[in-house]
Amino acid sequence: MSELDPTTIESDKAHNKTGNKKRKFIACFIAIIIIGLLIPEQHIIPVQNATNSDWNHKTFWYDPWGASGVHKGIDIFAKADTPALGATSGVVMFSGHLKRGGVVIAILGPKWRVHYYAHLNSTNVYPGQIISSGDVIGTVGDSGNAKGKQPHLHYSILTLVPYIWRVDFDRQGWKKMFYLNPHKRLKDQG
Numbered sequence: 001m002s003e004l005d006p007t008t009i010e011s012d013k014a015h016n017k018t019g020n021k022k023r024k025f026i027a028c029f030i031a032i033i034i035i036g037l038l039i040p041e042q043h044i045i046p047v048q049n050a051t052n053s054d055w056n057h058k059t060f061w062y063d064p065w066g067a068s069g070v071h072k073g074i075d076i077f078a079k080a081d082t083p084a085l086g087a088t089s090g091v092v093m094f095s096g097h098l099k100r101g102g103v104v105i106a107i108l109g110p111k112w113r114v115h116y117y118a119h120l121n122s123t124n125v126y127p128g129q130i131i132s133s134g135d136v137i138g139t140v141g142d143s144g145n146a147k148g149k150q151p152h153l154h155y156s157i158l159t160l161v162p163y164i165w166r167v168d169f170d171r172q173g174w175k176k177m178f179y180l181n182p183h184k185r186l187k188d189q190g
């Protein structure tokens, strides 16, 4: 059989060198994705001492919602400067200022989900920092386009792995493959 002939194997090796590298890279990539999906996700309400009565249960994807069109998260109301907590463990990707969100933090957590915290008064984390669920990451406020409104933490969950089956005909309904409803995940807590 030619498959067992060493010369054939050698030439195959040379021929498939690039192919092997590519396959190794893809296998490595898939392994990283799977490891990310397997990291356990301990999910808490990201405001100290908050309960599920501190946000309106029906504002996720509420339409109309100002400049954003629809509301892609929930607003957890609290007194200004109440500690904001990491909802899950993760690595800080962004901590800084955006026009609409004000002082915001984005943290990549388990399952390739980015947790986004906005309208903070302050942040005390930096990009690259690893945090645990429940760590203080900043303080609740009214920054960005919440200026002058009742202080609250805007909290969104974005999945980098698209949930295509969630798409519907609501306004911006295609974006539902990326935005998960935090209320569904937090309603049974506190």
Ligand SMILES: [Zn+2]
Binding pocket: 071, 073, 074, 075, 153, 154, 155
């Ligand atoms: Zn909001």
